[in-house]
Amino acid sequence: MSNDIDRTIERMVIFREEGIENCPRCGQRLVQDMGPYQIATFDGQRPADEFAMNGDFGYLCGGCETAVIDLSGLAEMLSAAYQKPGWDVGQGCAVIGLLNMDAIPPDQKDRPLEDMDPYPLVRFYADSTETKKLTRKSKPRKRRPRKPKRRR
Numbered sequence: 001m002s003n004d005i006d007r008t009i010e011r012m013v014i015f016r017e018e019g020i021e022n023c024p025r026c027g028q029r030l031v032q033d034m035g036p037y038q039i040a041t042f043d044g045q046r047p048a049d050e051f052a053m054n055g056d057f058g059y060l061c062g063g064c065e066t067a068v069i070d071l072s073g074l075a076e077m078l079s080a081a082y083q084k085p086g087w088d089v090g091q092g093c094a095v096i097g098l099l100n101m102d103a104i105p106p107d108q109k110d111r112p113l114e115d116m117d118p119y120p121l122v123r124f125y126a127d128s129t130e131t132k133k134l135t136r137k138s139k140p141r142k143r144r145p146r147k148p149k150r151r152r
């Protein structure tokens, strides 16, 4: 299903809380990708923890270099993970990238992820904000009146 999705390119990561269907940049239909994703958490500006996680919160675009993260889905998964002992709880998070499992040499397939060398991370870059607050709900945004399209 996701065969036409290139998991080896660096993507711009965009956070969304709802309405994830089409790519915000090119409009193509997004394809859900279970990852694993490399996640970092932050306590204020302080990096708290970094780990790889599978989940249904990520979507990739086949038409351009975009990844869309369902922020509420990710927050839900993280808060569930934080119940476990030994996790450093942060209040913010960043999705650093996608792990390209296809890039792992066959002789390393059985190794734990953190022992992989080279680590199969395909980085994401953020458009503006790198970390997102998980605890605070974002304020409802005021709608800007739409500018009339300029005719050529």
Ligand SMILES: [Zn+2]
Binding pocket: 023, 024, 025, 026, 027, 028, 061, 062, 063, 064, 065, 066
């Ligand atoms: Zn796109």
